[in-house]
Amino acid sequence: MAVNLSIFNSNKYLRxxxxxxxxxxxxxxxxxxxxxxxxxxxxxxxxxxxxxxGNWVTQKKFDVIIFGSSRTFRHYIPSLIEKxxxxxxxxxxxxxxxxxxxxxxxxxxxxxxxxxxxxxxxxPSYIIKLDxxxxxxxxxxxxxxxxxxxxIRSLLIRGKLLNRIKYFSRLYRFNSRILxxxxxxxxxxxxxxxxxxxxxxxxxxxxxxxxxxxxxxxRVDSFKINILKKxxxxxxxxxxxxxxxxxxxxxxxxxxxxxxxxxxxxxFSSLDVPFIxxxxxxxxxxxxxxxxxxxxxxxxxGAEHFSELFSQQLAGVxxxxxxxxxxxxxxxxxxxxxxx
Amino acid sequence: MxxxxxxxxxxxxxxxxxxxxxxxxYRWILLLIASYYFYMCWNAKYIILIAFSTLVxxxxxxxxxxxxxxxxxxxxxxxxxxxNLGLLFTFKYFNFFSRSVSxxxxxxxxxxxxxxxxxxxxxxxxxxxxxxxxxxxDVYRGKIPHEKHLGIFALxxxxxxxxVAGPIERAxxxxxxxxxxxxxxxxRIASGLRLMLWGxxxxxxxxxxxxxxxDSVYGNISFHSGLTLLVATYxxxxxxxxxxxxxxxxxxxxxxxLGFDLMKNFDRPYFSLTIPEFWRRWHISLSxxxxxxxxxxxxxxxxxxxxxxxNLAIVFVVxxxxxxxxxxxxxxGALHGLYIVSSRLSLxxxxxxxxRFRVNKKLVTFSRxxxxxxxxxxxxxxxxxxxxxxxxxxxxxIFSLHWGRLYIPAMDQFVYSLFAVALLLAGxxxxxxxxxxxxxxxxxxxVRWAAYASLAIVILLIGVxxxxxxxxxxx
Numbered sequence: 001m002a003v004n005l006s007i008f009n010s011n012k013y014l015r016x017x018x019x020x021x022x023x024x025x026x027x028x029x030x031x032x033x034x035x036x037x038x039x040x041x042x043x044x045x046x047x048x049x050x051x052x053x054g055n056w057v058t059q060k061k062f063d064v065i066i067f068g069s070s071r072t073f074r075h076y077i078p079s080l081i082e083k084x085x086x087x088x089x090x091x092x093x094x095x096x097x098x099x100x101x102x103x104x105x106x107x108x109x110x111x112x113x114x115x116x117x118x119x120x121x122x123x124p125s126y127i128i129k130l131d132x133x134x135x136x137x138x139x140x141x142x143x144x145x146x147x148x149x150x151x152i153r154s155l156l157i158r159g160k161l162l163n164r165i166k167y168f169s170r171l172y173r174f175n176s177r178i179l180x181x182x183x184x185x186x187x188x189x190x191x192x193x194x195x196x197x198x199x200x201x202x203x204x205x206x207x208x209x210x211x212x213x214x215x216x217x218x219r220v221d222s223f224k225i226n227i228l229k230k231x232x233x234x235x236x237x238x239x240x241x242x243x244x245x246x247x248x249x250x251x252x253x254x255x256x257x258x259x260x261x262x263x264x265x266x267x268f269s270s271l272d273v274p275f276i277x278x279x280x281x282x283x284x285x286x287x288x289x290x291x292x293x294x295x296x297x298x299x300x301x302g303a304e305h306f307s308e309l310f311s312q313q314l315a316g317v318x319x320x321x322x323x324x325x326x327x328x329x330x331x332x333x334x335x336x337x338x339x340x
Numbered sequence: 341m342x343x344x345x346x347x348x349x350x351x352x353x354x355x356x357x358x359x360x361x362x363x364x365x366y367r368w369i370l371l372l373i374a375s376y377y378f379y380m381c382w383n384a385k386y387i388i389l390i391a392f393s394t395l396v397x398x399x400x401x402x403x404x405x406x407x408x409x410x411x412x413x414x415x416x417x418x419x420x421x422x423x424n425l426g427l428l429f430t431f432k433y434f435n436f437f438s439r440s441v442s443x444x445x446x447x448x449x450x451x452x453x454x455x456x457x458x459x460x461x462x463x464x465x466x467x468x469x470x471x472x473x474x475x476x477x478d479v480y481r482g483k484i485p486h487e488k489h490l491g492i493f494a495l496x497x498x499x500x501x502x503x504v505a506g507p508i509e510r511a512x513x514x515x516x517x518x519x520x521x522x523x524x525x526x527x528r529i530a531s532g533l534r535l536m537l538w539g540x541x542x543x544x545x546x547x548x549x550x551x552x553x554x555d556s557v558y559g560n561i562s563f564h565s566g567l568t569l570l571v572a573t574y575x576x577x578x579x580x581x582x583x584x585x586x587x588x589x590x591x592x593x594x595x596x597x598l599g600f601d602l603m604k605n606f607d608r609p610y611f612s613l614t615i616p617e618f619w620r621r622w623h624i625s626l627s628x629x630x631x632x633x634x635x636x637x638x639x640x641x642x643x644x645x646x647x648x649x650x651n652l653a654i655v656f657v658v659x660x661x662x663x664x665x666x667x668x669x670x671x672x673g674a675l676h677g678l679y680i681v682s683s684r685l686s687l688x689x690x691x692x693x694x695x696r697f698r699v700n701k702k703l704v705t706f707s708r709x710x711x712x713x714x715x716x717x718x719x720x721x722x723x724x725x726x727x728x729x730x731x732x733x734x735x736x737x738i739f740s741l742h743w744g745r746l747y748i749p750a751m752d753q754f755v756y757s758l759f760a761v762a763l764l765l766a767g768x769x770x771x772x773x774x775x776x777x778x779x780x781x782x783x784x785x786x787v788r789w790a791a792y793a794s795l796a797i798v799i800l801l802i803g804v805x806x807x808x809x810x811x812x813x814x815x
Contacts, residue, residue: 012524012525012526013524013526015526016524016526016529016530019526023789023792026789026793027793027796030793030797031797031800034797162346162347165346166346166805169800171797171800171801172800172801172805174801175800175801175802175803175805176752176753176756176801176802176804178801178802179752179755179756180752183752
């Protein structure tokens, strides 16, 4: 089959392609300039309804950062915890986000500085294969404004050509964020408490269950187990204390959730990671609707009580760690003295 | 493969590049392979259905051409009708029919276990079935010659830009174009790309944005107030318009880039002053199909008035059924049939009323447009709801006048939705009133580029890129 090259010689063809190339260059320029302007304004946003937690963890420094989902966001009150442990605390929990998001944020933090400790509030669904696997990655798009950071880039692009093409656009990284930027710049701190925003005590709604409770036979995702292990190891590589936590639910855990929680306990015991489990401890007061806004999210009252309990346990863990470190340093010293 | 995906962008660039690089005589092969590949991206197995329909209708056309006597040709027409409508019935309507029969028997206390087929609905089956049927009917009527070239005929049935959601083309318009040598026409390509851009705006910025709100409301009708359901219904009117007309624009634009002229499918229908006008502007290729192949054979206007109204009602009920195997679609079609009949019956009275009270012309125009839009929106409730019971619940909540509070899950998302609708209306008003499409071409290049870039920026910044399906694919 002979290739018809005659059209390549026509002026019409050349003119069209010259115009197409010029227009593409124009569009790329507009896109890149517009994207840079938006990036500048986005980096200035710290408050508002949709304030980006990435800006907080990349622009400020905290001793303890608590990662997780909407449960984290609603349960951990930094100002209360700070009083007990005498450290600065940030709540990096985010609505609708799972393990991948926490891991991505953790990488952003560790790349910049070394906090004293990081906490991950666990969800049973963190290590489960979701029906729509793509969904969790799609949710990570909220971190697209940080795409220039290599840690975020690898998670969002995942070596796929289509993702590479998509994120080539700098404007696209701020898709559906224009109003947030305007709103966040306009808004002041309000009742913002280092990442925690009190929801008050709204009327209890009998909704929301753990994702695993809606599945017949949840399967563990080895990819996510690896991410969880990386979450621990990358922090330890920088000598950051890692602590796992599981905050209370209104009703006793289902068989599925219990099974996964036991799996977590074994995993973290083998990795020697402290696990603060308020639920299985003796706290029947949490079996009370007055502490909850739905089955799995506490209201402000529940969060206050939980944060008090959590901060006591966290203080204990941090103290043990401090003693252990001091002990090791002393033994190092005595070894040195002996050898002298 | 969805039009609003990067896969399609790459596919289209590759096809267009090869298309203009190879001699004309090989182009149909490229387009046929591309079209089959395009369809197989959804479900490879179902390409067999298209190939089967193609072979049956090609054979029917061939046989009908051999026989000069119309009466003797009938058996081949019947063969084509039975095969195509049989496939459509099996895959689309069998389960609905089976369940309905079973429900009927249960209602009279005769328990029946309905036999159900566990098959997926082939994407676009209603579209390509109607397209290929129009060919056999036209050959039977002697309106067009039969197509001798099997490959070209297969391409007519499966031409990828309009394969899965129309416009439903006629053989007399599309078949001859496959023989025409398409030269590289820069203005034509630019015009096609412009139309595609506008189609992407409608789909990605308006339809998919509005679907976030509409789906969340219509997914939990009982939880929502009358006001919320009213707002969701209005937004659905714009969602479905942009979803379907956006698809049509992309399809027509893509075909235009390749050198083909597809028929216009939408003509800003919400500016219609009457329901009959709405149907001359909405899904034009389907309306004209029903007019040519159902309404006119039923007798059209050449029958007594009562029969004509009956014919109109039949056409709209069938049109409703074409849209989906659910009583909601049938009711939606019947409602439009009722609108059309009422509109015709009351036309004289309405005109006399306007004349007698000497109502301001602009006010009359606006009122007619407003009322037509309200009637269309009312019917959309039945189109969108999952069942008649749900639709009736929506209607009762809206008309209860205890409207309650408006549900706004996220203010920014809601504002984007309103902004998208405002942009669409502004665009449609500019196109309808000021022929903006032609006017922009007269502007200097920097103005044109700025306009195209602005539209692209809006798509990038407020578009919803979750690659959602087009609503009409299910039909």
